[in-house]
Ligand code: SF4
């Protein structure tokens with residue numbers, strides 16, 4: 001997705017690889033669910049996210065569409081996105097926790113990291129320094145994402 005922002009204003013002006021340490025750990029979020037509550041139309045799903053949702057919820061893409069996935073157009077490409085319920089992410093429960101935490105989308109796993117693309121098939125991570133009020137400590141990016149076979153992913 002193309003964003004018309006100054007990289008130096010939204011980041012610490014550094015980029016990272018998955019083996020790097022960076023200050024992004026929120027210590028388990030400690031009851032906060034701010035980014036899930038204000039997720040309106042921002043949780044974009046990649047093919048692996050859709051596969052994980054479909055596989056774990058035992059629903060076809062068609063069955064998920066309109067129920068908690070809608071389609072939007074990003075940079076000319078039709079893209080699935082998580083829908084909202086009661087002004088928050090569809091999967092944020094009454095206790096303020098994520099109902100699909102173990103298979104939450106990559107976008108949620110990353111936050112407050114972002115990705116900056118260097119070419120069509122290569123990207124780096126960066127810290128979105130103004131997006132999370134609870135960043136506490138450094139962690140290896142690979143551990144933060146906690147995705148098996150991250151290279152393949
Ligand atoms: S805003 Fe930060 S601390 Fe709060 S839920 Fe999101 S990532 Fe966790």
Ligand code: SF4
Nearest residue numbers: 036089091092098108
């Ligand atoms: S899927 Fe889970 S982690 Fe992601 S925005 Fe929704 S409630 Fe939050």
